[in-house]
Amino acid sequence: MQTSWIPFVPESASTVSGKVDALYFYLSGVTAFFTLLISGVLIFFVIKYRRRMPNEIPRPVAGSHKLETIWSVIPFMIAMSMFAWGAQIYFQNSRPPKNANEIYVVGKQWMWKIQHSTGQREINELHVPVGRKIKLIMTSEDTIHDFFIPAFRIKADVLPGRYTTQWFEATKPGSYHLFCAEYCGMNHSGMIGSVIVMQPTDFDNWLSGNASQQSPAVAGQQLFQSLGCVSCHGANGEGGRGPALAGLFGQKVFLTNNQTVTADEAYIRESIENPQAKIVSGFNPIMPTFQGQVTPEQLIQIISFIKSLQISNPQSATAPAVPAPKAAPSTPANTTSAPNQQ
Amino acid sequence: MKAFETFETPTAARVNYINAEYGLKSWLLTKDHKRIALLYLGSISAFFFIGGLYAMFIRLELLTPQGDLLSSATYNKVFTQHGIIMIFFFLIPSIPATLGNFLVPMMIGAKDLAFPRINLLSWYIYLLGGIITIWALLAGGIDTGWTFYVPYSSTFSNSYVVATGLGVFISGFSSILTGLNFIVTIHTMRAPGMTWFRLPLFIWAHYATSLIMILGTPVIAITILLMAFERLAHVGIFDPATGGDPVLFQHLFWFYSHPAVYIMVLPGMGVVSELIANFSRKNIFGYKFVAFSSLAIAVFGFLVWGHHLFVASQSVYAGMIFSFLSFAVAIPSAIKVFNWTATLYKASISYDTPMLYALGFIGLFTIGGMTGLFLAALAVDVHLSDTYFVVAHFHYIMVGGTLLAYLGGLHYWWPKITGRMYPEGWGRFSALVVFVGFNLTFLPQFIAGYLGMPRRYHAYPPEFQVFNVLSTAGASILGVGLVIPFIYLLWSMRYGKRAEPNPWHLPGLEWRTASPPPTENFLATPVVTWEAYEFAPPEELEVIGKFREEIEQA
Numbered sequence: 001m002q003t004s005w006i007p008f009v010p011e012s013a014s015t016v017s018g019k020v021d022a023l024y025f026y027l028s029g030v031t032a033f034f035t036l037l038i039s040g041v042l043i044f045f046v047i048k049y050r051r052r053m054p055n056e057i058p059r060p061v062a063g064s065h066k067l068e069t070i071w072s073v074i075p076f077m078i079a080m081s082m083f084a085w086g087a088q089i090y091f092q093n094s095r096p097p098k099n100a101n102e103i104y105v106v107g108k109q110w111m112w113k114i115q116h117s118t119g120q121r122e123i124n125e126l127h128v129p130v131g132r133k134i135k136l137i138m139t140s141e142d143t144i145h146d147f148f149i150p151a152f153r154i155k156a157d158v159l160p161g162r163y164t165t166q167w168f169e170a171t172k173p174g175s176y177h178l179f180c181a182e183y184c185g186m187n188h189s190g191m192i193g194s195v196i197v198m199q200p201t202d203f204d205n206w207l208s209g210n211a212s213q214q215s216p217a218v219a220g221q222q223l224f225q226s227l228g229c230v231s232c233h234g235a236n237g238e239g240g241r242g243p244a245l246a247g248l249f250g251q252k253v254f255l256t257n258n259q260t261v262t263a264d265e266a267y268i269r270e271s272i273e274n275p276q277a278k279i280v281s282g283f284n285p286i287m288p289t290f291q292g293q294v295t296p297e298q299l300i301q302i303i304s305f306i307k308s309l310q311i312s313n314p315q316s317a318t319a320p321a322v323p324a325p326k327a328a329p330s331t332p333a334n335t336t337s338a339p340n341q342q
Numbered sequence: 343m344k345a346f347e348t349f350e351t352p353t354a355a356r357v358n359y360i361n362a363e364y365g366l367k368s369w370l371l372t373k374d375h376k377r378i379a380l381l382y383l384g385s386i387s388a389f390f391f392i393g394g395l396y397a398m399f400i401r402l403e404l405l406t407p408q409g410d411l412l413s414s415a416t417y418n419k420v421f422t423q424h425g426i427i428m429i430f431f432f433l434i435p436s437i438p439a440t441l442g443n444f445l446v447p448m449m450i451g452a453k454d455l456a457f458p459r460i461n462l463l464s465w466y467i468y469l470l471g472g473i474i475t476i477w478a479l480l481a482g483g484i485d486t487g488w489t490f491y492v493p494y495s496s497t498f499s500n501s502y503v504v505a506t507g508l509g510v511f512i513s514g515f516s517s518i519l520t521g522l523n524f525i526v527t528i529h530t531m532r533a534p535g536m537t538w539f540r541l542p543l544f545i546w547a548h549y550a551t552s553l554i555m556i557l558g559t560p561v562i563a564i565t566i567l568l569m570a571f572e573r574l575a576h577v578g579i580f581d582p583a584t585g586g587d588p589v590l591f592q593h594l595f596w597f598y599s600h601p602a603v604y605i606m607v608l609p610g611m612g613v614v615s616e617l618i619a620n621f622s623r624k625n626i627f628g629y630k631f632v633a634f635s636s637l638a639i640a641v642f643g644f645l646v647w648g649h650h651l652f653v654a655s656q657s658v659y660a661g662m663i664f665s666f667l668s669f670a671v672a673i674p675s676a677i678k679v680f681n682w683t684a685t686l687y688k689a690s691i692s693y694d695t696p697m698l699y700a701l702g703f704i705g706l707f708t709i710g711g712m713t714g715l716f717l718a719a720l721a722v723d724v725h726l727s728d729t730y731f732v733v734a735h736f737h738y739i740m741v742g743g744t745l746l747a748y749l750g751g752l753h754y755w756w757p758k759i760t761g762r763m764y765p766e767g768w769g770r771f772s773a774l775v776v777f778v779g780f781n782l783t784f785l786p787q788f789i790a791g792y793l794g795m796p797r798r799y800h801a802y803p804p805e806f807q808v809f810n811v812l813s814t815a816g817a818s819i820l821g822v823g824l825v826i827p828f829i830y831l832l833w834s835m836r837y838g839k840r841a842e843p844n845p846w847h848l849p850g851l852e853w854r855t856a857s858p859p860p861t862e863n864f865l866a867t868p869v870v871t872w873e874a875y876e877f878a879p880p881e882e883l884e885v886i887g888k889f890r891e892e893i894e895q896a
Contacts, residue, residue: 008789008792008793009792009793010792010793010794016721019721020721020722020724020725023719023721023722024716024722024725024792027715027716027719027722031712031713031715031716034708034712035708035709035712038679038680038683038704038708039705039708041683042683042686042701042704042705045683045686045687045689045691046686046691046701049622049686049687049688049689049690049691050690050691050692050693051623051690051691051692052690056623056690057623057690057877057878058622058623058624058688058689058690058877059688059878060624060625060876060877060878061624061625061627061687061688063627063628063629063630063631063681064627064628067628067680067684068628068631068677068681071676071677071680072673072676072677075672075673075676076670076673079669079670079672079673079715080669082669082715082718082719083665083666083669083718083719085719085721086665086718086719086720086721086722086723087662087665087666087720087721088721089720089721090652090658090661090662090665090720090721090724091658091662093721093724094658109498142493142497142498143493143494143497143498144491144493144494144588146653146728148728148794148796150725150793150794151794153721153724153725154724154725155653155724155725155727155728156653156655156724157653157654157655159582159588159589159655160493160582160583160588161582161583162582162655164655177794177803179794179796180796181653181727181728181729181796182491182728183418183487183491183494183728183797183798184494185418185485185494185498185499186414186415186418186485187414188414188418188798188799188800189409189414189796189798189799189800189801189802190414190801192803274585
């Protein structure tokens with residue numbers, strides 16, 4: 001895995017990995033310098049001032065506030081440079097870019113289940129094109145896992161009952177390690193796989209070779225029908241007894257308790273599993289809980305369907321871009337786009 | 343060369359704390375802090391041996407990339423039990439409960455700790471916790487990792503989680519009682535003239551450690567209790583399936599367990615301050631800075647727990663604050679290292695075994711601290727967390743730091759504790775073997791970690807094998823280096839040369855009484871008229887020795 005000309009550094013294959021390595025080299029250089037300096041001085045003193053006579057007594061020495069200040073302030077300044085550099089890269093990477101392709105990741109003991117927004121499913125493998133931004137939306141079916149790609153220098157815990165995200169842009173085609181980095185039980189060390197980075201054309205071929213599968217949004221649409229969400233939220237997510245869902249995702253939602261929340265994955269999931277937790281202003285708490293009736297993967301499908309409503313609905317009152325029954329159950333409405341549905 | 347003024351009456355066949363009473367009962371019901379220290383010494387050595395055996399199995403399994411020696415389930419239990427035994431039953435009590443117990447009263451000129459019965463009780467509590475834990479390990483073991491992370495521990499693990507948790511929970515109370523005892527003793531029982539700034543730095547370090555023990559340990563007790571409730575009754579605190587929050591557990595766990603690192607290493611720093619000063623015959627450079635840096639570490643140590651959660655879905659801003667504070671807490675440790683080094687300037691340094699351990703400590707602790715900076719740097723920690731880099735880093739602190747200090751201290755005070763000298767040649771040799779073996783074990787793990795090898799992996803991709811072979815080779819050397827002192831220290835208890843009251847010719851109070859000391863430590867109440875590490879009190883200079891320049895001129 002090590003192809004870099006610098007020893008002991010793993011392959012660098014994402015837009016972030018070079019930045020992390022640069023900071024790593026800075027840290028290595030500074031700490032190696034000071035470690036050698038301290039050891040060198042220590043060894044020099046130990047040899048030079050060795051005891052020559054059994055009864056010799058060195059003169060006692062008073063401390064020095066000046067020296068103490070110097071060796072407190074200088075290390076502090078250096079430490080702050082490390083802090084600032086590390087925090088800057090971390091902060092930049094904390095927000096996935098808006099135009100990223102979304103890929104869903106579900107961890108379970110002991111495998112990674114991956115689904116592309118176009119429907120392709122993979123297990124323990126993740127195919128991605130080079131040079132395109134990829135956002136991973138991750139959750140777990142059981143205990144805590146961690147999605148770690150050393151060659152990209154990225155890692156994030158994958159938690160049950162929660163959605164965590166991380167993103168990357170691969171820069172080099174190849175096959176890279178994928179590890180679970182949070183201990184998750186017996187076959188933890190078997191919860192590994194590969195990330196396969198391909199040229200965009202190869203990736204498109206790969207996609208079409210696996211095209212037969214249903215996209216998560218379409219699967220989610222079917223779930224809305226079968227779970228009966230349409231009766232309150234309307235076949236096209238236009239709302240009714242329940243709040244409208246079209247255009248909801250990413251918007252601010254007003255609640256009966258005068259608070260506001262952003263309609264993200266976690267909020268939609270909570271509203272499905274625990275509908276009483278946050279009631280949209282103007283609606284009654286009549287929705288039953290769906291906890292235990294939908295799996296984490298089905299939740300992801302429902303969420304991606306609600307996301308798909310956002311784009312197609314505002315202009316598609318008469319001619320929906322995606323086939324007919326645009327149903328959408330559960331969850332509160334947003335403020336702007338709800339009324340123009342039918 | 344004559345000793346410093348003593349507070350004992352040197353008669354030939356004297357009664358000391360070891361021969362004052364005989365029989366098992368006289369040991370099991372003793373209230374003498376020195377005897378209790380020996381009870382602790384025996385029991386923590388047993389736990390260290392068990393933890394070491396587990397380490398051996400880990401290293402043997404990782405010799406090859408395939409998981410071929412142990413099954414996955416067994417391997418997971420082995421590394422979990424290695425961690426639990428070493429941390430809760432060896433490292434945390436190691437220096438405070440043995441050397442601290444023996445020396446805190448002696449160094450401040452007291453007859454005993456403030457609460458001798460509570461001191462004995464703390465040992466029984468420790469033993470009860472230890473026995474319950476050992477029972478759980480024999481009955482079926484535990485596979486959660488020493489961190490007990492939920493929901494794995496509360497819902498998914500099929501091992502003896504509650505029983506082990508109970509053992510750890512109980513042993514925590516022994517820590518709390520020891521801390522309480524030290525704080526009261528240091529406040530109220532110092533000998534006349536032993537002012538706060540005349541205290542040996544060993545005492546300052548134990549004072550700071552005691553604060554963490556009292557303030558931190560209850561939190562881990564509560565956390566383990568909640569985890570057990572969750573496992574038994576599914577109350578919905580930590581398990582998301584019932585509305586709980588698994589990350590809350592991690593916050594609570596590390597709120598104790600990061601300061602616990604300082605419970606392990608601060609006493610080690612105290613030991614090293616003693617060794618550096620005494621074996622170079624110099625007062626510690628910047629005494630007050632070293633003393634107060636212990637307190638600063640104790641306080642700031644409570645504010646950095648979130649650096650264990652940089653990839654655990656913690657908020658970005660929380661991550662930045664914890665990163666900042668983690669860099670800040672490195673400074674007091676750096677101050678100590680600089681002051682120790684400066685102490686050696688124009689000193690008179692001997693190469694006795696304890697000093698070799700102390701010098702080894704400074705080197706390894708420096709590497710451990712420096713690599714901590716990598717883990718405090720957010721973007722780099724994202725890559726490094728839960729890899730072998732972390733494993734190497736904390737072993738440099740806990741083994742390179744705490745264990746070396748413990749061994750150095752044990753050799754240093756061995757003549758006082760047992761009244762016998764250990765064989766110096768073997769001592770120096772084993773110190774060297776430990777240093778070489780340790781570095782060979784853990785240096786390669788930094789590299790494997792940056793290359794991406796995750797920790798707690800039973801099997802691993804073959805490109806990491808070379809680093810694991812080096813590690814296992816180093817661990818074998820380290821193991822030999824640890825067995826040698828075990829043998830010659832036991833041997834010396836019977837056959838070692840009899841120790842003088844003050845074999846190193848040092849000014850500390852513990853050296854101004856017999857070896858081994860009488861039950862009441864000092865036959866007359868000592869009156870302290872000298873500063874800490876004062877090697878050349880003007881009125882005694884004649885009998886002790888001469889200043890180096892005067893010798894050179896003559």
